Amino acid sequence: MSDSPILPEDETVPRDEVVRLAAQFIEDAQKRADVLALLAFAEVLRDVPARVSEPLLGDIRYTWWGEALEEIRDRRKVRYHPLSAALAGVAERHALDMKALIDAIDPHRLQLDGRLSLRDALSVADQGQAVILVQAAKVLDATADAACLRIPARFQTLATLKVVGRLNAEEAGAEEGRHLYREARQGLKRVPSILLPLVLPAAVAADLWHGRVRGALSVRLKLLWTFATGRI
Incomplete structure (x- = not known):
């Protein structure tokens, strides 16, 4: 294994096209880039298990990122990686809670034990992915109540874990999907534009x-409609 994790060609943005499209609704180019870096970090943590051949290697990657964030927090020389460099810039420009970002890493380690129970998947969503989104919210509006992001983010994360086969299918059926969808639909109404x-x-x-x-055009139209109406 190399000194730093391997990421895609453009390493400071998420691979997920839907996430990148959603970020296009951020008008300020610098804030958009900063948010994308944090979302890329969230994606890296979520996808570590798919990119290692054994759990020990995944644990090493999570440790690497934790130590990189500690270096950013302590204003020490940060081990180089395009994404760690980008995150250092985001932390310098915005009052990020670096401890929260560091703490968000550990819940993702649950994925290294195999297919997630619904309870463990909720830990990944609520204590991992949503925490990073709350920090991304500080980039857009440091005064906004970002707690409203957690419920929609939960549905988004669990659906992604399900589609990649990391969530126990027996606990992620249609009924649970409907419940999570209703929660997300109500929660999204409380998210400021x-x-x-x-x-x-x-x-x-x-x-x-x-x-x-969905086709590419359908995805774009759905995102536009949701942005305009605040509804899903």
Whole structure:
């Protein structure tokens, strides 16, 4: 294994096209880039198990990222990686809670034990992915109440874990999907418009949950409609 984890060609943005499209609703180019870096970090943590051949290697990667964030927090020289460098810039420009970001890493380690129970998947969603979104919200509006992001983010994360086969299918059936969808639909109504780009992917999470695939134009229209109306 190399000194730093391997990421895709453009390493400071998420691979997920829906997430990238949602970020296009952020008008300020610098803030958009900063948010994308944090969302890329969330994606890296979520996808570590798919990119290692054994759990020990995954644990090493999570430790690597934890130590990189500690270096950013302590204003020490940060081990180089395009994404760690980008995150250092985001932390310098915004009052991020670095401890919260560091603590968000550990829940993702649950994925290294195999297929997740619904309880463990909720830990990944609520204590991992949603925590990173709350920090991304500080980039867009440091005064906004970002707690409203957690419920839509939960549905988005669980749907993604389900589609990649990391969530126990016996605990992630149609009934649970409907429950999570209703929660996300109500929760999204409380998200202020300036923070909506962070949870717009929840608008297509129901399709992921049920294994449906939208065309590119349909995804764009759905995201636009949700951004304009605040509804999914």
